[in-house]
Amino acid sequence: MGGGDLNFKTMGIVETDWKNLFEEILECEVFTVRGMLESLLTIVKPQGVESISPREKLENSSWNLTKSYKNRIREFLIEKIIFILGITALLIMGLIFVFLIQTGIRLFEDVSLGQFLFGREWYPNATNPRFGILPMIVGSLMVTLGAILISVPIGIGSAIFIAEVAPPKTKTVFKLIIEFLSAIPSVVLGFLGIVVLSNWVRISFNLSSGFTVLTGSIIIALMALPTIISVSDDAIRALPDEYKEASLALGASKWETIKNVLLPAASSGIIAAVMLGVGRAIGETMAVMMVMGNAVQIPSTYLESGRTLTATIAAEMGDTVRNGTHYNALFAIGVVLLIMTTIINTISEWVLHRAQREGK
Amino acid sequence: MDKSMDVGLREMKLDKGKKTREKLMFGIFTLCMSAVVIPTLLIIGFIVVKGISTVNWSFLTEMPRMGMKEGGIFPAIVGTLYLVLGTIIFSMPLGVGAAIYLTEYAKQGRLTRLIRIAVLNLAGVPSVVYGLFGLGLFVFFLGFGSSILAGSLTLACLILPIIITTSEEAIKSVPDSYREASLALGASKWETIARVVLPQAIPGIMTGSVLGIGRAAGETAPILLTVAAFFIPRLPGSVFDQAMALPYHLYIVSTQVPGMPESIKYGTALVLLGVVGVFFTFATIIRLKFKKMSQMK
Numbered sequence: 001m002g003g004g005d006l007n008f009k010t011m012g013i014v015e016t017d018w019k020n021l022f023e024e025i026l027e028c029e030v031f032t033v034r035g036m037l038e039s040l041l042t043i044v045k046p047q048g049v050e051s052i053s054p055r056e057k058l059e060n061s062s063w064n065l066t067k068s069y070k071n072r073i074r075e076f077l078i079e080k081i082i083f084i085l086g087i088t089a090l091l092i093m094g095l096i097f098v099f100l101i102q103t104g105i106r107l108f109e110d111v112s113l114g115q116f117l118f119g120r121e122w123y124p125n126a127t128n129p130r131f132g133i134l135p136m137i138v139g140s141l142m143v144t145l146g147a148i149l150i151s152v153p154i155g156i157g158s159a160i161f162i163a164e165v166a167p168p169k170t171k172t173v174f175k176l177i178i179e180f181l182s183a184i185p186s187v188v189l190g191f192l193g194i195v196v197l198s199n200w201v202r203i204s205f206n207l208s209s210g211f212t213v214l215t216g217s218i219i220i221a222l223m224a225l226p227t228i229i230s231v232s233d234d235a236i237r238a239l240p241d242e243y244k245e246a247s248l249a250l251g252a253s254k255w256e257t258i259k260n261v262l263l264p265a266a267s268s269g270i271i272a273a274v275m276l277g278v279g280r281a282i283g284e285t286m287a288v289m290m291v292m293g294n295a296v297q298i299p300s301t302y303l304e305s306g307r308t309l310t311a312t313i314a315a316e317m318g319d320t321v322r323n324g325t326h327y328n329a330l331f332a333i334g335v336v337l338l339i340m341t342t343i344i345n346t347i348s349e350w351v352l353h354r355a356q357r358e359g360k
Numbered sequence: 361m362d363k364s365m366d367v368g369l370r371e372m373k374l375d376k377g378k379k380t381r382e383k384l385m386f387g388i389f390t391l392c393m394s395a396v397v398i399p400t401l402l403i404i405g406f407i408v409v410k411g412i413s414t415v416n417w418s419f420l421t422e423m424p425r426m427g428m429k430e431g432g433i434f435p436a437i438v439g440t441l442y443l444v445l446g447t448i449i450f451s452m453p454l455g456v457g458a459a460i461y462l463t464e465y466a467k468q469g470r471l472t473r474l475i476r477i478a479v480l481n482l483a484g485v486p487s488v489v490y491g492l493f494g495l496g497l498f499v500f501f502l503g504f505g506s507s508i509l510a511g512s513l514t515l516a517c518l519i520l521p522i523i524i525t526t527s528e529e530a531i532k533s534v535p536d537s538y539r540e541a542s543l544a545l546g547a548s549k550w551e552t553i554a555r556v557v558l559p560q561a562i563p564g565i566m567t568g569s570v571l572g573i574g575r576a577a578g579e580t581a582p583i584l585l586t587v588a589a590f591f592i593p594r595l596p597g598s599v600f601d602q603a604m605a606l607p608y609h610l611y612i613v614s615t616q617v618p619g620m621p622e623s624i625k626y627g628t629a630l631v632l633l634g635v636v637g638v639f640f641t642f643a644t645i646i647r648l649k650f651k652k653m654s655q656m657k
Contacts (some may be wrong), residue, residue: 183636253379258385331496
């Protein structure tokens with residue numbers, strides 16, 4: 001086998017078996033009703049300890065040594081308080097679902113689910129109001145797709161640069177800059193989108209307005225890049241050194257090693273990175289709201305104005321009356337967003353988890 | 361190991377095609393990196409250059425006048441300060457407590473896994489959805505109204521997953537031998553955590569939390585739904601008051617008010633970027649110091 005043929009994929013070392021992957025996701029306990037009930041039961045009934053580490057042994061014995069009654073009560077109370085703090089994340093996640101669904105579902109007293117999801121007309125304040133969010137779903141998907149098309153190649157290229165090409169000092173500086181990029185508030189990027197980017201887009205494509213889906217995609221790409229770069233970089237660097245050394249020793253060039261060994265081996269991690277980027281892009285609000293023009297229409301090209309689900313919520317909440325149909329409709333949009341991002345994040349975390357297991 | 365192998369490779373002299381292809385690809389990767397780094401530096405440079413002439417003492421400490429078209433942005437700065445303070449008060453104890461639970465108390469089981477899944481999912485929930493949640497729970501259900509309190513609580517929920525994840529990492533990195541030594545001396549579990557584990561973990565906890573709080577300071581969508589006041593030319597009197605905030609103010613001046621002078625827009629953007637930059641620098645300094653400390657050990 002020559003250096004050029006060295007391909008871990010054909011050697012069967014790394015294979016992404018999508019069918020199995022999907023089946024395993026479905027079998028995951030969290031998704032079954034029984035699994036959920038059992039998890040809830042464990043909240044009431046803590047499970048027994050299977051193996052005891054030296055640390056736990058010490059903890060148990062010091063528990064017995066602590067004779068003072070006061071100390072015991074204190075430890076007991078603290079443990080309970082910490083437990084309550086521990087489950088707040090779960091509580092908040094639950095409350096988010098409850099509050100959004102409970103309010104959003106009231107929309108369907110007035111509008112059918114089909115009209116809501118597939119309706120093309122959004123006139124919330126008309127005398128005969130319409131609540132169709134298809135234009136916003138298409139807008140969100142288009143801007144996300146555009147952002148991903150821009151940011152994935154650049155992001156993976158940058159991750160390879162940081163992990164394999166850059167000298168250590170350059171690496172540190174560039175990583176710092178990328179981190180700062182992720183720290184820039186979206187409203188600042190949106191502002192620059194208005195004053196700079198939209199003009200560029202308007203002039204270079206000879207349009208009457210620069211507030212287009214493309215403008216949004218470019219800004220969102222910039223915001224998704226730090227996530228994609230850092231997660232891909234981690235995935236590449238987590239690979240055992242032996243992979244690279246074996247390939248180089250076989251006479252492969254550095255690029256051949258990256259292409260045929262490192263990238264296929266890190267593929268799960270990179271897929272997860274892209275998925276996390278997608279999640280970030282769909283949920284982004286301020287920047288897209290400021291640069292996309294917000295016209296309620298299904299954009300036929302990237303050079304037209306469009307509107308996203310997130311922007312609709314942020315822009316219109318101020319005009320609503322509590323518990324009115326419009327208010328409920330915006331919460332229903334929130335539910336749609338929540339479901340979309342939860343699915344994307346669950347899959348990406350699962351892929352990442354699998355990647356870590358493979359690495360071991 | 362890696363380096364000697366590279367040198368060996370060069371000596372073996374790869375055929376010319378391979379070498380040019382490698383050079384070409386590495387050139388492309390460098391281009392990709394530049395496509396990220398250069399815009400970032402340009403963004404920072406552009407805002408600094410355009411905004412620096414506006415930002416002076418009176419811009420920072422005066423009330424807005426003439427429908428925000430003149431004067432300073434003092435109430436927005438104060439509003440952001442209150443929000444950040446509130447966010448810290450709510451999110452730090454909760455987040456660090458949750459991390460202590462996950463690392464020190466939790467047994468491997470369904471509940472722990474469920475909590476972890478919840479934390480991961482919370483991290484991916486869009487900020488505008490947090491805004492809806494805050495509006496539903498804090499503003500209406502609990503009756504706080506559009507207020508600093510409701511906004512702080514919403515932002516605290518938003519950065520909670522960041523604080524939990526980073527605190528957990530920091531606490532996990534404290535070696536078990538420290539805990540064993542403390543426990544063997546007769547300290548109780550809580551005494552061990554409070555006096556041995558946490559002091560060791562503080563730099564790590566701080567780094568992540570400061571970054572998280574910086575993010576909260578720049579968030580717009582959640583406060584738009586829970587605190588936002590378009591224009592109040594006075595300072596908030598209590599936590600139940602509405603308040604102006606820097607990110608929301610930037611949104612307002614750059615989109616909602618026609619005829620806004622450019623200087624105020626760039627000035628506001630620079631101040632906001634500066635606030636976020638201070639948090640970022642602070643976090644970086646702690647991390648670098650911490651790294652040096654752990655290297656010396």
